[in-house]
Amino acid sequence: MEILSSYNLIIAASVIIIISFLFNGISKKTNIPSVLMLIVLGVILKYVLEFIGEDSINFFPSLELLGIVGLIMIVLEAALELKLKREKLIPILKSMAIALVGLLASAYVAALILNQFIDGMTMQSAWLYATPLSILSSAIIIPSVSGLPENKKEFHIYESTFSDIMGIMMFYFLTGNLNPTEDAGNGAASFAGNIGLTIVISIIASYAIILVFQQIKSQAKQFLLIAVLLLLYALGKKLHLSSLIIILIFGLIIANMNLFFGGFLSKYLNKERAEQIYHELHIITLETAFVVRTFFFVIFGITIVISSLFSINVAITSILIIVSIYIIRFIILRVFVGGDIFPQLFIAPRGLITVLLFYAIPQEAQIETFDSGILLFVIIGTSLIMTAAMIKDKRKMNTILDEIDEDIDEIDKLHDENASDDSYEATTNNTDTELPKKDNTGNTHNTEDNEHIND
Numbered sequence: 215m216e217i218l219s220s221y222n223l224i225i226a227a228s229v230i231i232i233i234s235f236l237f238n239g240i241s242k243k244t245n246i247p248s249v250l251m252l253i254v255l256g257v258i259l260k261y262v263l264e265f266i267g268e269d270s271i272n273f274f275p276s277l278e279l280l281g282i283v284g285l286i287m288i289v290l291e292a293a294l295e296l297k298l299k300r301e302k303l304i305p306i307l308k309s310m311a312i313a314l315v316g317l318l319a320s321a322y323v324a325a326l327i328l329n330q331f332i333d334g335m336t337m338q339s340a341w342l343y344a345t346p347l348s349i350l351s352s353a354i355i356i357p358s359v360s361g362l363p364e365n366k367k368e369f370h371i372y373e374s375t376f377s378d379i380m381g382i383m384m385f386y387f388l389t390g391n392l393n394p395t396e397d398a399g400n401g402a403a404s405f406a407g408n409i410g411l412t413i414v415i416s417i418i419a420s421y422a423i424i425l426v427f428q429q430i431k432s433q434a435k436q437f438l439l440i441a442v443l444l445l446l447y448a449l450g451k452k453l454h455l456s457s458l459i460i461i462l463i464f465g466l467i468i469a470n471m472n473l474f475f476g477g478f479l480s481k482y483l484n485k486e487r488a489e490q491i492y493h494e495l496h497i498i499t500l501e502t503a504f505v506v507r508t509f510f511f512v513i514f515g516i517t518i519v520i521s522s523l524f525s526i527n528v529a530i531t532s533i534l535i536i537v538s539i540y541i542i543r544f545i546i547l548r549v550f551v552g553g554d555i556f557p558q559l560f561i562a563p564r565g566l567i568t569v570l571l572f573y574a575i576p577q578e579a580q581i582e583t584f585d586s587g588i589l590l591f592v593i594i595g596t597s598l599i600m601t602a603a604m605i606k607d608k609r610k611m612n613t614i615l616d617e618i619d620e621d622i623d624e625i626d627k628l629h630d631e632n633a634s635d636d637s638y639e640a641t642t643n644n645t646d647t648e649l650p651k652k653d654n655t656g657n658t659h660n661t662e663d664n665e666h667i668n669d
Contacts, residue, residue, distance in 0.1 A: 227509075230255070234508040238357070245604035247354045247597045249511055249565050253590075256515015263516070273513050274573075280510045281570040285382070286447055287503040288566065289458050292352055292375040293465025294496050298473055305365075309372035312550050313350070316543060317381055320348035323538040331531045333583045342388050342579055346572045347535060347592055349381030350374040351565030353507055354597065358604060359561065361611075370561055378567050382458055383409075385571050389579065390454075412455045416463035419446060424468060428487040436498045439491070468492050507566060514569055522587025532591035539596065560603035563596040 233255065237248040263271070298306070324344035329335050335343070352374035359370045387405050427439055443461060450457030467474045469492065475483040522528055543562055547555040572589055 230512055231505065231508060234504070234512075241357065242360075244601075245358065245608060246601050247358060247563065247565075249351075249354050249507075249563075250594065250597050250601075252508060252511035253515040253518075253594075256512040257518070257520060258515075259512065260516045273517055277510065277513050277517065278573060280506055280513065281573055283444075284503070284506040284510050284566060285458070285570050286444065286461055287499055287506055288353060289379060289382070289461045290443070290465050291499045291503050292378055293462050294469045294492070294499060295356070295371060296375060296466060296469060298466070298470045302368075305368060306372055308550055309369055310376045312546055313373045313376035314380055316350075316546050317345075317348050317377055317384065319542045319546070320539055321345050321384070323542065324348055324535050327531060327534050327538065328584075331527060331534075332581065335581050335584065338388075339579055339581055342385070342575060343572075343581070343584060345381060345385045345388060346568040346570075347564060347589070348539075349564065349567045349571070350377035351563050351567060352378050353503075353566040354563045354600075355561060358600065361604075361608065362557075366558060369558065379458070379462055381567060382571070383456060385574070386456060386458075389574075389576055408454070409456055409459065412450070412457075412459045413463065415450075415455070416460040417467075419460060420464040420467045421474075423464065424471075424488060424491070425482060427491055428484045435491075436494050439495060440498065440502070468495070510566065510569070518586065518590050522585050523591060525585060525587060528585050528587040528591060532588050532595065535588070535592055536595045536599075540599075557600075557603040557607040561600050563600045564593045565597070568593060 234248065234252060237251040237255075240246065240251070241248040296306075321341060321344045324347050325337060325340035328343055329337050329340040332340075350373065352371075355370050355374040359367045362370070390405065390408075423439070423442060427435060430438075443464065446460050447457040450460055468488070471483065471485070471488055471492070539562055540559065544555070544559055547559055551558070568589065572586070
């Protein structure tokens with residue numbers, strides 16, 4: 215019987231999705247990122263395939279396809295989460311500044327480390343390799359911070375989203391300027407013009423899509439919408455545009471329709487249908503991103519070489535990069551946030567975007583001496599550090615809540631005791647003033663009755 219038959223593949227895919235769902239539940243209870251569990255699952259499957267003699271399968275084409283779709287879904291999911299409100303302007307700008315400074319500083323230091331420790335790594339190539347290692351993973355962070363206070367949770371959502379988007383743009387800017395003979399100024403001007411043109415096209419396309427799709431009465435239109443976005447992304451790539459901006463701007467416009475359809479434009483918007491499109495798209499995007507993330511990290515686990523983690527050079531390079539990440543993050547948070555930076559300091563995992571961009575490095579820019587174990591080491595290291603910090607913060611919060619409960623119980627106890635004493639005093643006072651007296655006949659009368667008898 216053929217091991218990799220159609221039905222066996224369906225069974226395997228179904229089981230992987232079910233296991234991934236269980237991993238999400240475990241992650242919420244233990245704060246261990248589900249991404250790590252999926253990678254471990256992929257490593258186990260790798261050894262299973264080797265055992266049954268099916269280890270010659272080339273998974274990289276499927277990894278690339280999943281990577282492209284995953285990239286689009288992550289940016290769209292992140293854009294749909296961004297609510298542009300006036301009262302959120304300061305937190306959004308602060309998160310954006312922290313994400314940008316952190317990205318640039320981390321990439322610069324990581325590039326210096328790679329340039330020093332990797333043979334044949336030029337500074338230009340080092341920047342290209344360092345950029346994926348400097349991007350926060352919103353795919354890991356957003357599900358992991360649900361238990362934090364609202365202000366800290368919002369900060370992490372905004373920061374990781376901006377880090378994803380700006381990191382991707384920075385990466386493709388670097389890949390577009392690989393020619394060492396090209397003038398840097400012209401390259402920057404060309405990139406700026408490319409961005410400007412893409413933004414104009416994105417705004418026009420986004421308004422057109424919303425106005426057209428609100429007129430479609432069919433219930434099955436969400437995957438049609440996703441197909442249109444995928445088409446725009448692919449065509450943009452063919453025309454050498456920054457295609458992710460198209461996805462980002464569409465997500466921002468549909469998530470903030472009241473802002474973008476103000477004034478005379480409001481009469482063209484069917485608000486009820488447009489909001490229905492947004493909510494349905496949000497659900498479809500979340501579900502699709504979940505499935506894509508699941509298979510991407512499992513396949514990534516199958517393709518990695520575990521032995522690379524035990525290389526001394528890989529370990530030293532990775533540890534230096536990880537240490538630099540948290541030193542830079544500590545400085546930035548102290549400047550922008552102040553003293554209350556726990557657990558934010560340690561919530562800086564690398565994940566899906568890091569892997570996606572690593573496999574998107576052009577062939578002409580790839581360095582054979584670069585060991586992909588560095589990638590895995592940094593992802594696992596930053597995820598474990600975040601896990602430890604989240605567990606510690608959760609225990610701290612539980613301790614505080616227990617102390618509050620004990621204080622409340624003590625207050626209730628004291629209140630009950632005081633109430634009991636007051637009740638006793640009231641009863642005693644009542645007895646002293648209203649105690650009946652006996653007359654000479656042995657009958658009992660109140661004081662007023664005795665006075666009446668005496669009269």
